[in-house]
Amino acid sequence: MSEENKKTFLGFDFSTQRLKALIIGENYEVLQEADVEFDVDLPEFRTSGGVLRGEQRGEVLAPPLLWVKSLDMVMDRLIVAGADFSAVTAVSGAGQQHGSVWWSKGADERLSTLSSDEFLHTQLATAFVCDSPVWMDSSTTAHCQALEEAVGGAEELAKKTGSRAYERFTGSQIRKMFHSKPRLYHATERISLVSSFAASLLLGRVAPIDLSDGSGMNLLDIHEKTWWDQALQACGDESLACKLGTPVPTASVLGPISSYFVQRYGFNKDCKVIAFTGDNNSALAGLRLRSGWVGLSLGTSDTLLLGLQHPAAPLAGHVLVGPTPAAPYMALLCFSNGSLTRQSHRDRLAGPSWDAFDEMLRATVRGNLGYMGIYYDTAEIIPRAAATRRLVDGAGRAIDKAQPQFEARALLETQALARRAHAADMGFQIDQSSRIIATGGASVNKELLQIFADVFNTPVYVLDQHANAALLGAAIRAAEVWSLESGYKLAGSEPTVSPVATPYKDADNIYTPMLERYRQMIQDIPTLA
Numbered sequence: 300m301s302e303e304n305k306k307t308f309l310g311f312d313f314s315t316q317r318l319k320a321l322i323i324g325e326n327y328e329v330l331q332e333a334d335v336e337f338d339v340d341l342p343e344f345r346t347s348g349g350v351l352r353g354e355q356r357g358e359v360l361a362p363p364l365l366w367v368k369s370l371d372m373v374m375d376r377l378i379v380a381g382a383d384f385s386a387v388t389a390v391s392g393a394g395q396q397h398g399s400v401w402w403s404k405g406a407d408e409r410l411s412t413l414s415s416d417e418f419l420h421t422q423l424a425t426a427f428v429c430d431s432p433v434w435m436d437s438s439t440t441a442h443c444q445a446l447e448e449a450v451g452g453a454e455e456l457a458k459k460t461g462s463r464a465y466e467r468f469t470g471s472q473i474r475k476m477f478h479s480k481p482r483l484y485h486a487t488e489r490i491s492l493v494s495s496f497a498a499s500l501l502l503g504r505v506a507p508i509d510l511s512d513g514s515g516m517n518l519l520d521i522h523e524k525t526w527w528d529q530a531l532q533a534c535g536d537e538s539l540a541c542k543l544g545t546p547v548p549t550a551s552v553l554g555p556i557s558s559y560f561v562q563r564y565g566f567n568k569d570c571k572v573i574a575f576t577g578d579n580n581s582a583l584a585g586l587r588l589r590s591g592w593v594g595l596s597l598g599t600s601d602t603l604l605l606g607l608q609h610p611a612a613p614l615a616g617h618v619l620v621g622p623t624p625a626a627p628y629m630a631l632l633c634f635s636n637g638s639l640t641r642q643s644h645r646d647r648l649a650g651p652s653w654d655a656f657d658e659m660l661r662a663t664v665r666g667n668l669g670y671m672g673i674y675y676d677t678a679e680i681i682p683r684a685a686a687t688r689r690l691v692d693g694a695g696r697a698i699d700k701a702q703p704q705f706e707a708r709a710l711l712e713t714q715a716l717a718r719r720a721h722a723a724d725m726g727f728q729i730d731q732s733s734r735i736i737a738t739g740g741a742s743v744n745k746e747l748l749q750i751f752a753d754v755f756n757t758p759v760y761v762l763d764q765h766a767n768a769a770l771l772g773a774a775i776r777a778a779e780v781w782s783l784e785s786g787y788k789l790a791g792s793e794p795t796v797s798p799v800a801t802p803y804k805d806a807d808n809i810y811t812p813m814l815e816r817y818r819q820m821i822q823d824i825p826t827l828a
């Protein structure tokens with residue numbers, strides 16, 4: 300194929316701690332990639348782990364301008380990596396779920412008239428009315444209760460929207476803004492999710508919310524695939540539907556890339572922007588989960604993902620509209636104490652090196668002589684609990700601390716036990732015939748994956764093409780949705796997986812009793828009011 304006809308596809312992942320970008324070719328081979336780590340590369344925003352703590356208890360926010368500036372930066376880094384933007388045929392992306400971006404009046408106009416001589420962040424400095432509440436926010440318990448009451452109870456809300464009310468879901472966050480900061484609510488022209496906000500920057504107008512990420516708001520009827528009026532009324536006023544815009548299927552071509560990117564970076568004016576979606580939704584698309592396969596995303600949060608053919612009505616966990624026609628619905632469980640909690644205890648126990656931490660794990664035996672530990676550095680989502688710490692020895696006695704190597708293994712084994720116990724409670728069927736497909740930053744850690752394999756008594760696999768399925772999924776979705784619309788047949792090869800950890804024969808004997816001990820331990824953890 301001649302250079303002029305070369306077609307490439309660009310994917311972004313605006314996740315909690317960094318912005319990642321990846322260009323793939325027609326065979327889905329990785330050509331270039333770059334990333335921007337918010338805390339390190341943009342210290343002027345003073346984030347820790349990509350977020351800021353708010354004034355009120357449980358508030359967790361991120362400045363949207365941080366994400367805008369990271370896009371300016373990652374584009375330059377892609378150029379340094381050798382990217383040829385003129386070959387990019389379509390672009391799509393993923394974003395951390397549930398977070399809301401509050402655009403000020405005139406946002407659409409401003410996005411469509413950006414000057415290519417200047418950075419995006421200098422031109423969008425006043426485009427937002429406030430910082431964005433993100434998925435780690437747990438400050439909206441009262442609004443969750445009010446939302447459930449207004450629609451006839453938790454069960455009714457779960458039946459319609461796929462989830463009972465959750466603090467981080469966008470509906471209760473909007474309700475909080477409407478009631479506690481009405482001036483900001485009314486000064487807002489449009490409300491985006493992080494994913495649709497990011498798409499807006501590429502599109503040059505406020506982009507629609509996609510149905511898959513839109514189902515993480517407690518506002519969408521996941522059966523009818525429209526906003527649910529009763530939930531909208533419970534969370535805002537009659538202007539809310541306009542502020543949100545009409546949601547679109549995730550496999551939608553939104554339009555051509557904005558002239559800003561054509562003029563500044565040399566994109567072809569026919570390059571298409573495909574709807575962006577949530578990072579877990581995008582991971583599901585990237586992992587191509589087959590029947591019996593369970594996705595395990597080890598990003599800032601730990602999430603378990605499952606493709607579904609039909610929506611179920613859970614009282615815990617979430618059912619979302621799926622991101623691809625092959626997965627019309629998906630199930631998701633999210634644990635907030637994931638990588639950042641592992642990282643902070645690694646620092647405390649072993650210093651800032653994963654190798655040193657892994658060495659500690661190797662110095663202990665599977666089952667950890669019975670030491671177990673619950674470490675919630677931040678409020679936990681499953682089970683709903685405030686930040687706390689519980690450590691027990693082999694006899695089940697509460698202790699304050701243990702030798703560092705026991706604490707290291709206790710943290711990881713108890714995290715894996717929690718994922719297994721709650722997955723079982725919520726109807727995820729995982730047994731020896733299943734496969735776990737791990738992805739995300741911590742999926743490079745073989746010791747951690749071995750623990751998951753043993754605790755679940757199930758082999759663990761990873762994607763061969765890339766450690767980050769959300770990012771790869773974004774680029775692949777760009778390629779496939781464009782191909783479907785244009786009728787151009789792509790060579791694109793299926794992503795493949797390889798085993799990285801197989802359970803030992805005695806895994807069940809060791810971990811089944813520990814599963815029961817975990818269940819007893821959480822009885823004593825006070826749940827959030």
Ligand SMILES: Nc1ncnc2c1ncn2[C@@H]1O[C@H](COP(=O)(O)OP(=O)(O)O)[C@@H](O)[C@H]1O
Nearest residue numbers: 314315316317598599638642653739740741744
């Ligand atoms: N070798 C490793 N072992 C365990 N965790 C790791 C390792 N390398 C990176 N991580 C974790 O990966 C996390 C980042 O994962 P990533 O998927 O990029 O997060 P996000 O997408 O939420 O921004 C970091 O917080 C770090 O703790």
Ligand SMILES: O=C(CO)[C@@H](O)[C@H](O)COP(=O)(O)O
Nearest residue numbers: 314315396434598599600633
């Ligand atoms: O809240 C959820 C899922 O419901 C989180 O999983 C966010 O989507 C953040 O993702 P990561 O940055 O941890 O990948």
